[in-house]
Each structure stands twice: as structure tokens, then as C-alpha cells.
Amino acid sequence: MNCGAEVQGRFCHICGQENIPPKESFWHLVTHFAYDITHFDGKFFSTLKYLLFKPGYLSHEYLKGKRASYLHPIRMYVFTSAIFFLIFFNLNKQEEVVKIDDKSPSAAETLKKLEKGRAGLMKQLEKDSLPEFAKTPLKMGIAAYDSDIALLKKDSTAKYQLKTQNNFNVFNFSTKDTAYASIKTYDSIQNTLPQKGKDNFIQRKFAHQNLHLKEKYKNNSKAIWEAIFEKFKHLFPQMLFVSLPLFALLLKLLYIRRKNFYYVNHLVYSIHLYCATFIIILIDLLTNSLLKSLTNKESGWIAAIILFFGIYYWYKSLRNFYEQSRLKTLLKYLLVFFMSIFIFVFIFIIFFLFSAMSI
Numbered sequence: 001m002n003c004g005a006e007v008q009g010r011f012c013h014i015c016g017q018e019n020i021p022p023k024e025s026f027w028h029l030v031t032h033f034a035y036d037i038t039h040f041d042g043k044f045f046s047t048l049k050y051l052l053f054k055p056g057y058l059s060h061e062y063l064k065g066k067r068a069s070y071l072h073p074i075r076m077y078v079f080t081s082a083i084f085f086l087i088f089f090n091l092n093k094q095e096e097v098v099k100i101d102d103k104s105p106s107a108a109e110t111l112k113k114l115e116k117g118r119a120g121l122m123k124q125l126e127k128d129s130l131p132e133f134a135k136t137p138l139k140m141g142i143a144a145y146d147s148d149i150a151l152l153k154k155d156s157t158a159k160y161q162l163k164t165q166n167n168f169n170v171f172n173f174s175t176k177d178t179a180y181a182s183i184k185t186y187d188s189i190q191n192t193l194p195q196k197g198k199d200n201f202i203q204r205k206f207a208h209q210n211l212h213l214k215e216k217y218k219n220n221s222k223a224i225w226e227a228i229f230e231k232f233k234h235l236f237p238q239m240l241f242v243s244l245p246l247f248a249l250l251l252k253l254l255y256i257r258r259k260n261f262y263y264v265n266h267l268v269y270s271i272h273l274y275c276a277t278f279i280i281i282l283i284d285l286l287t288n289s290l291l292k293s294l295t296n297k298e299s300g301w302i303a304a305i306i307l308f309f310g311i312y313y314w315y316k317s318l319r320n321f322y323e324q325s326r327l328k329t330l331l332k333y334l335l336v337f338f339m340s341i342f343i344f345v346f347i348f349i350i351f352f353l354f355s356a357m358s359i
Contacts (some may be wrong), residue, residue: 044079047071051276055313056320059269073271084278085237091285107156111149118145183211209357216359232355239344239351244270246343254332255322269321273314280310 047070050057058070071079125138186207190198199207217223248267255261284306291302318336319329 043069043071044076047076048279051076051272052279054320055276055317056269056272056322059265059272059317059321062268063265073268073275076275077271080275080278081237081240084282087282088236088285089234091289107152111152114145114149114152118142118149121145182215183208186211205357213356213359227359228352228356231359232352235351235355239347240274243343243347244274246347247340250336250339250343254335258322261322269317273317276313276317277310280306280313 047058050061050070058073061067061070062073121138121141125135125142190204213224213227217227245267248263248270251266251270252261252263255266284303287302287306291297314336315329315333318333319326322329322332324332
């Protein structure tokens with residue numbers, strides 16, 4: 001035994017290790033593996049049954065200490081989230097890849113594009129129904145086009161200095177970087193400015209990333225946004241994992257007067273709730289995917305039924321786990337809903353910025 005004790009029976013009375021021969025036969029290894037798999041499957045499916053059809057029940061059982069018959073919450077979360085995101089990413093593959101044309105447009109093509117853009121603004125400006133306050137930004141846009149047209153006619157190599165054609169800006173913290181052709185140009189101009197006129201550290205970082213994205217994707221805003229969202233999409237598992245302890249903390253604050261509920265109880269309940277939500281969304285994705293493959297169109301009413309089931313499930317799980325009246329549960333349900341939106345928006349913004357800064 002690992003503990004060094006002498007064992008007479010099947011299990012050690014000190015450490016609990018099973019008393020098996022040091023040299024296992026091939027058949028014993030196979031049967032042991034099969035037992036582990038079927039044992040896991042049995043636990044998983046019995047846990048799944050209670051998870052979906054008895055909201056809050058598993059968390060209550062865990063709180064009471066009845067844990068041997070069910071899959072551990074962490075293992076349940078890892079398994080369901082892995083299956084969910086595996087199917088989610090496969091069903092939501094990027095169908096269209098934006099092609100970045102390395103061949104930049106000629107000065108004549110750029111000039112034609114500028115004149116077309118100016119003509120479009122002029123057409124809007126000439127509308128009689130347009131209110132006076134809406135004419136000011138149009139006039140400013142026309143003036144910017146006039147400036148770019150004049151510059152390009154004077155110098156055909158100045159197409160990368162045009163404000164109207166080089167104005168993509170993911171981070172709008174600095175207005176000085178939109179007219180720059182490269183990071184090198186931006187840095188050299190910043191070095192000539194007095195200390196008060198320079199961008200701060202955050203503005204410089206964002207300006208560098210803006211110019212890096214423009215250069216990398218040839219100023220193709222569609223390609224830039226698709227690259228950012230593709231990176232952002234693949235951070236969903238990390239976002240949800242980060243949101244778990246925050247969501248549990250929110251529940252702890254809402255039920256702070258319930259002294260018999262510790263933070264870990266709220267965390268276990270949150271894990272079960274997340275697992276159930278993964279499965280409900282997965283059912284929706286698979287149902288829509290199946291219907292689309294059979295009928296070539298999605299069914300809105302099935303999605304609506306699954307959505308209402310998800311909303312009802314959250315309410316019912318809160319009521320069953322915390323055992324409060326319908327009115328109290330409904331009020332706290334609404335609070336959880338709106339406060340969790342705030343948490344998720346905050347996390348999404350942080351991860352979106354990270355996505356845009358890391359490509």
C-alpha cells in the first residue's frame with residue numbers, strides 16, 4: 001500500500017487504496033477501464049436527469065452532503081462546457097474569410113473613390129427635408145473630402161495620408177492617430193510635441209494598435225472587425241469561467257441574510273445553473289441546426305419555447321434552492337438578471353479590449 005500498512009482485505013483500512021496485484025493482467029486492465037467508463041456514464045446521466053428536470057435539487061443534495069451518487073460539480077462543469085463549446089465552435093465556423101488584397105489601389109482609383117464619396121454627401125446635403133443641425137457634419141465631411149482630393153491631385157503618393165480613407169479607429173481614445181500612415185510616423189511626430197501635447201501611455205498603446213491593425217489588414221475595416229470577433233469568440237470559455245465566481249458573489253450578496261448558505265454553496269449552485277444553461281442552449285443549437293439541414297430554414301417557435309424554458313428554469317432553480325416565497329424569488333430573480341447583465345457586459349468589454357490588443 002502507498003501508506004505502508006499491511007492489508008488483509010480488499011481495501012486498506014488506513015488510506016482506502018484497493019488491494020490489487022502490482023502486475024495487472026491485460027484483461028484486468030480492460031475490465032477496470034470499462035467499469036470506470038460505465039460508472040462515469042451512469043453518474044453523468046443520473047446527474048443530468050436531476051439537473052434538467054429538478055432545478056436546484058442537485059445543489060440541495062450537495063448542501064446536505066449527499067454527493068456520492070452524483071457527478072462532482074467541477075467535473076460536470078468541465079465535461080458540459082467542453083462538449084458545449086466543441087459543438088458551438090463547429091456549428092459557428094466562419095464561413096467567409098475576408099481576403100486582404102496586397103495590391104493597393106492606384107492614385108486614380110483612390111481619387112475616383114473620393115469624388116464618389118463627396119458626391120454622396122452632397123446629395124444628402126441638398127435634401128430639403130434635412131434639418132439644419134444635420135447639415136453641419138455633412139459640410140465637415142465634404143470639406144475633408146475636398147482637402148483629400150486637393151492633396152492627392154498635388155501629390156499622387158499621398159494616398160496613405162488621406163483622413164477620409166485612413167480613418168479606421170478601434171480605440172477612440174486618441175484622435176491624433178487617424179491621419180498617420182504608420183507607427184513610425186506617429187512616434188516621430190509625438191517626439192516633436194511638447195510634454196503636455198503628447199498622448200499618455202494608454203493613448204499611445206491604443207494608437208499603436210490601431211495603426212498596427214491598419215497596416216496588417218491593409219486598412220480593410222471588415223477584415224479587422226472579423227479578426228477581432230473571431231478572437232473574441234474563442235475567449236468565451238474563459239469569460240464564462242471568470243464570470244462564475246462573480247455570479248456566485250452576486251448571489252451571496254442577495255442572500256446575505258441566509259446564514260446557513262456559505263459562499264461555496266452559492267458557487268456550487270452557480271456551477272449547476274451554468275451547466276444546465278449550457279445544455280439548454282446546446283439543445284437550441286442542435287435543434288435549429290437539424291431543422292435547417294432538413295428544411296433549409298430555422299424554426300422561430302422552437303427557439304422561443306426553449307428560451308422560455310430557460311427563463312423558467314432559472315426562476316424555478318432559485319425558488320427550489322433558496323426556498324423563498326414566489327414574490328421574493330421573482331424580485332430576486334429580476335435583480336439577478338439585471339445585475340448579471342452588468343457583470344457580463346463588464347467582462348465582455350475587458351475581453352473585447354484584450355482581443356483587439358492581441359491580434
